[in-house]
Amino acid sequence: MTLFGTTLDAEQIAALLSLLALLVFWLVVLRRERGYARWFKQWEADRKARREAEQAAEKRGASPDGRKGPWG
Template sequence: MNLFGTELGSSQIMALVGLVATLILWLFVLRGERSYARWFRAWEADRKARREAQNGATGNDDGPSHGGPWG
């Protein structure tokens, strides 16, 4: 096979295919990580909103008191 004026043997073609396959794999992994980060940010914001709504409804704005030596 001739690519950009260079003859490629079977081992070089397989190495090129391996590199392209690795690139595709990492693109899928990156997409999954970005999707997970986006989901986690939304989940954390929803959780914070629920917690603030619950604290606002009960009138407890400074969080739960544990009754320890500091509060």
């Protein structure tokens, strides 16, 4: 096989194929990592929103003077 005027033997072709496979592998890993980071940020934002909604509900349900329980 000739590439840019250079004849490549079997070892060089195998090396090129392995480098290409490694590049594809790292692109897949990068894509999954970015997807995980995006999912985690969304999950964290949803968790924070749920927590803030719970805290707002607790404040609305509290007595006006802030006392809780039978002893104040």
